[in-house]
Amino acid sequence: MVKLPSGERSIAVGLARVCYNGGMDLFASVEEIKGIGPKTAETLKKAGIKTVRDFFYNLPRDYDDYQQATSISKMRPGKVVIRGKIDSLTTRKARRRNLSITEGVIRDTTGAVKVVWFNQSYRAKQFQPEKEYCFTGTYELKNGRWQITSPQSAEVADVDPKSGLSPVYVAHGAIRSYNFVRLMTNARDKFSEIPDLLPGIAKGVRREALYKAHFPESLTEVSNAREYLAYEEIYELILASRLNRRENEKLKGVVIPFKVEKIREFVRKLPFKLTNAQRLSAWEIFQNMEQEVPMNRMLQGDVGSGKTMVAALSAYEAILAGEQVALLAPTAILATQHYEGLRELLGQFGVRVELLTGATKHKPELKKRILAGGVDLVIGTHALLTDDTEFRRLALVIIDEQHRFGVEQRQKLMLKSPAGVAPHLLTMTATPIPRSLQLTVFGDLDVSILNELPKGRQPVITTIITEVDTAERLYPKMQEIMTSTPDNRGKGNKMHGQQIYWICKAIEDENGAKMGVNGAKSGAGAGGGSGGGSEITSVKKRCRRLREVFPHARVEFLHGKMKPAEKDDIMEQFANGEIDILVSTTVVEVGVDVPNATLMVIENAEAYGLAQLHQLRGRVGRGASTAYCYLLTSGDTPPSRRLRELERSNDGFHLAEVDLKLRGPGEIYGALQHGALDLRIATLADTKLIARARKDVDKFLDSGNLADYPELMKGISRYQQITTLN
């Protein structure tokens, strides 16, 4: 029994073998492992397994249990575990395209049974006739013959004799789970050479945990091992994040004095009262910018909470001090909207605002003016990131919808300030970060939260509806919306009423990352080849259909493959009320603000993740009128928990927590940041473990010496790159 440093619980991993502190180089190439040659190493490298360390940390995704083996003659229909030799293995192509069938016969001393695998032709290579294997699968009657269909299998020698457990690894290319089992067995002796890693952890705990994760004698051992490894992972994340913060504090920013009177005057001129949350956030930002240490703050606020106004206040403050500000937005539509809004808002105070997107004309001339300091606030898309966009004095960088940008992109912008000076950074997101992630991955950030919507906002009434009900339940509602009194904050539409978004099919986003299509499990009919082409087809088709249904309405479409100018044009017409129904892909997801749009239909809703659905829904309910969201499903299966949660709640923070529980942190993180952090153990929902690791990291940073832990430092550098925001 070994105690965690400050743990109430202990990790019981009784490793029988002798441990000694060998001088093993964990960062040596994975080719050090017996059985891994250059070809295998190449495949593993593609899967991110480059070093011996990566190899040990490539943990099983599951464990098969071959404990209760029966003899073949005693098998009953249903799940069975048997042991035997296999022969007569053949693989053939089925008449149906893309299907291969591998079949054979498993024999033990009592009988024989047919075995079939689909699309697993590697099975033919896996088995050797003289060796004995365990199988677990379903024994069933298929086409008049009894067989075992697609069983899991392991060589008897690789199964723990007491527990019957055999690890299952994620296959990478030609390297299947059973290959990993073999390789891991080859490396079995090396575990005793794995050095300790974390300060304050008893000797040998680490190697023991790793060993037990790969060669468990019981599931209790597995869970103990994983608990330690989860602790280790969280510890590393928190340490990386703390060190980032230290690094950031060494940088020099621009001191921007707080001009109270000017800001008061600005706020007085606004057409509405700031929410308290907006006031507080702005104040926190002003406080930061007064310091020499550059700000690194994230503004989290649910859709419609008024983040742009906080950005405007921050920008104005910096500009009052004679500095330049850059605002980066993920799409041209959004950049344009920010530009129009902020030019109007800030222009009256003499602020010079310009827009820089791919479609901007006279770019060289504009860039010259930016460099000369003739522009105060530059709003733009990725076009802003090119090397030839230079500033005279860039003191504040604002990034809207930060999760849409990668680390490198943000870094590019941060480097545009004068040498030796780091601009203040304000990132904004409507995808709230669950608290547990906040504490680990994003611990180096200061956070402001807009937890309050502007007055008069009502929750969006959300309804799950199946496709067969559209004509009866949805179309009449749409008709009603398009002819009801326009929202007083918006401009009435062509039919003198309110407007509608119709969102089609989840597709690839502009960065090529799969947005929404989350966990193939859920996608009822969502998967099948929805490339760019079919995205356009589906938008156009839906548009035609709606024109038939609503002959008096103006129905237009928008998709990511349109030219920026076309997109802007359609969006502008929609914002001006010239379009009644906008059929669109998720390009409208981000930030677009049309208060008179009060109904949204999300087709194929099961194909999106919870966070994205919430974001999409946030496009409506921005005015004073009641807004509606219809989540359209095929109805083939009961609605998922995701959709039901969305129906019940409009609270983005609540939904983010639910999402974390439903999906696991890896995916959440992926959605937040394209950099992708592959958490191996992924227990970021474990708040107790996080609290313990935080305490331990702090203790270490207070009294320990980083230099004594070279492997730890080297290991966390990958996290540092990811967690840092500048």
Ligand code: ADP
């Ligand atoms: P988001 O946080 O989603 O980016 P926006 O900044 O786009 O939200 O704001 C949504 C809408 O609310 C905008 O039309 C904005 O003008 C308006 N708004 C912002 N702050 C307030 C406020 N304090 N009172 C009323 N309306 C506000």
Ligand code: MG
């Ligand atoms: Mg916004």
